[in-house]
Amino acid sequence: MADFQIHTIDLCFHYWPESIASFLVMGPEGAALVESGPSSTLPRLQSELARHGVSPADVHDVFVTHIHLDHAGAAGWWAKRGARIHVHHLGAPHLIDPSKLLASAQRIYGDRMDRLWGEILPVAPEHVHPLHDGDLIQAGGLTFEALDSPGHARHHVVYRLGDVAFTGDSAGIRMPGKTHIQVPTVPPEFDLDAWQGSLQRMRARKFSRLYPTHFGQVDEADDHLATVESLLAEFAERVRQEMIRGASREEIIRNLSEWEGRGQVQGNIAHKGGTGSASFGSFSTYVDGAMRYWKKRL
Numbered sequence: 152m153a154d155f156q157i158h159t160i161d162l163c164f165h166y167w168p169e170s171i172a173s174f175l176v177m178g179p180e181g182a183a184l185v186e187s188g189p190s191s192t193l194p195r196l197q198s199e200l201a202r203h204g205v206s207p208a209d210v211h212d213v214f215v216t217h218i219h220l221d222h223a224g225a226a227g228w229w230a231k232r233g234a235r236i237h238v239h240h241l242g243a244p245h246l247i248d249p250s251k252l253l254a255s256a257q258r259i260y261g262d263r264m265d266r267l268w269g270e271i272l273p274v275a276p277e278h279v280h281p282l283h284d285g286d287l288i289q290a291g292g293l294t295f296e297a298l299d300s301p302g303h304a305r306h307h308v309v310y311r312l313g314d315v316a317f318t319g320d321s322a323g324i325r326m327p328g329k330t331h332i333q334v335p336t337v338p339p340e341f342d343l344d345a346w347q348g349s350l351q352r353m354r355a356r357k358f359s360r361l362y363p364t365h366f367g368q369v370d371e372a373d374d375h376l377a378t379v380e381s382l383l384a385e386f387a388e389r390v391r392q393e394m395i396r397g398a399s400r401e402e403i404i405r406n407l408s409e410w411e412g413r414g415q416v417q418g419n420i421a422h423k424g425g426t427g428s429a430s431f432g433s434f435s436t437y438v439d440g441a442m443r444y445w446k447k448r449l
Contacts, residue, residue, distance in 0.1 A: 153313055154178065154179050154292075154293070155176055155177060155178045155179075155291075155293055155312065155313070156176070156177040157174055157175070157176055157177075157315070157362065157368075158174070158175040158176075158177070158203055159172050159174060159362070159366075159367045159368060160172060160173045160174065160175055160196060160199045160200070161195075161199075161366075162188045162189075162192035162195050162196055163192070163195050164188075164189065164191070164192055164221070165191070165267070169326055169327055169366045169367070170365060170366065171186075171188050171189070171192065171221050171364060171365065171366070172186065172188075172362075172363075172364050172365070172366050172367055173185065173186045173187065173188050173196055174186060174317060174362055175199075175200060175203055175205065176290075176291060176293065176312065177203070177205075177291070178290070178291030178292040178293040179291070179292040179293075180291050180292030180293075181209060181211065181290075181291040181292065182200075182205045182209050182210050182211075182291055183210065183211070183212040183213070183214065183290040183291045183293070183295075184210050184212070184213045184214070184229070184234075185213075185214045185215075185216075185310060185317045185362070186214070186215060186216065186222050186223075186317075186319075186364050187213050187215060187222070187223055187224065187225035187226045187228070187229055187236075188221065188222070188224065188225055189220050189221055189224035189225060189267070189268045189269055190224050190225045190228055190268060190269030190270050190271060190272075191224075191266070191267060191268055191269035192225070192269075193225055193228060193269070196225075207229070207232050208232065208233075210229065210232075210234055211233070211234055211235065211290070211291075212234060212235050212237065212288070212290035212291065213226060213229045213230075213234045213235070213236050213237065214237045214288075214290075214295065214308075214310050214317070215236065215237065215238050215242075215308075216307060216308050216309065216310070216317065216318070216319025216320070216321075216364065217238075217239065217242055217303070217304045217306050217307040217308065217319055217320070218238065218239075218242040218245050218246060218252060218304075218306055219304065219320075220252075220256060220268045220271065221364070222319060222320075222364060223236075223238065223242075223246065224268050224269065224271055225269070226238070226246055226272075226274050227246070227249075227271065227272025227273055227274045228270075228272055230272075230274040230275055230278035230279075231272060231275075233278075234278065235278055235279075235280050236274050236278055236279050236280065237280045237282055237288055237295075237297070237308075238279065238280070238281065238282060238306070238308070239281070239282055239297075239299070239305075239306040239307065239308045240281035240282060240283055240306075241305055241306040242304075242306030243279050243281040245306075246273070246274040246279055247273060247274055247275075247276050247279055248273060249271050249273055252271075253271055256268070282297040282308055283297070283299070284297065284298065284299035285297065285298075293312060294312075295310050295311065295312050296310070296311040296312075297309075297310060298310070298311055298316075298352065298353070298356075299349075300318075300319075300321045300349040300352070300353070301340075301342060301345040301346070301348075301349060302321060302341070302342055302343070302345045302346020302347070302348070302349045302350075303319070303320040303321055303335060303336075303337070303340070303341065303346060304320075304340045305340050305342075305345075307319055307320070307321055307349075309321055309349070309353060311356065311358075314357070314358055314359045314360075315358055315359060315360040315361070315362065316353065316356070316358045316360075316361050316362065316372075317362045317364075318353070318361050318362060318363050318364075319363070319364050320335050320363070320364065320365070321346070321349050321350070321353070322350075322353070322361050322363045322369070322375060322376060322379055323335070323363065323375075323379045323382070323383075324363065324365040324366070325363060325365075325366070325369065325375070326366060327366060327367050327368075331414055331415050332375070332378055332379055332382055333411075333434075333437070334346075334379060334382055334383045334386055334437070335437060335440075336383075336386065336387070336437045336438075336440040336441045336444070337436050337437060337439075337440045338436065338439050338440040338443045339440075339443060341440035341441065341443070341444050342444065343383065343384075343387045343441075343444060346383060347380060347383065347384070350376050350379055350380045350383070351380070353376055354373055354376045354377070354380075357372075357373065358372040358373075359372060360372055361375060361376070386407070386437075386441065387441050387444070387445075389406075389407060389410060390403060390407065390438060390441040390442060390445060391441075391445050391449070393406060393407070394442060394445055394446075394449060395449070400438070400439075400442065403438055403442065404434075404435045404438050407434075407437075407438050408434055411434060
């Protein structure tokens, strides 16, 4: 029997349930947290931790799968309270000095930046633990393994704990109780080949359960990963074919959104139309990421 418990915490990002999760891991020697979430959700996170009898002072280790703000935006807040922040070695410098990260996000979100994400604090270097593939981390009396998992981003880590995995965005996005999956192929670092390699590596580990940040526990791990692998290839190929025939960005977004809408209907998700339906973030950014990838190769 596992010597740990995992509690999925719904951060209710801007009152949107089941959009961003943090995972409270209770081990024999204490608590660890996987994904800090954005700073704007800290009140919700603290209240949910309290329901489990955990205060911020009890959390000594925070694992972030990558440095995007929905996953690591509150890392600096936790570091100020003494927690170690575990992060891919390529992402570590951007937690220590988030100026480039913030400038990039500012270009995307503009005057919505503060409202969406809250205050982004730098992480003092002594609180950052840069990770490489295969590193083992002791936290709460448990051993986590860092698995390099590029594709969504170069600085992406999957965390193995026993036979379960915290997959960040590498296993896609799936709402609880639904079968529809999205693959967030966002710019600038989406890499189809690297992502397929990461999925194959995860499948080889034969995990019993997965914990995607968007959103929550997935029991049929291998079936899920196989579907993500197939869907990722199909999405990228559809974008490639549209580009080969000379379609404009607007045409590609429209055509891929229609394809996405059919998938949502089949996956029992009401389709609202447009480029952001039933999606964490804008679906158009997924098209942009795939187009950027192919422009370097066509």
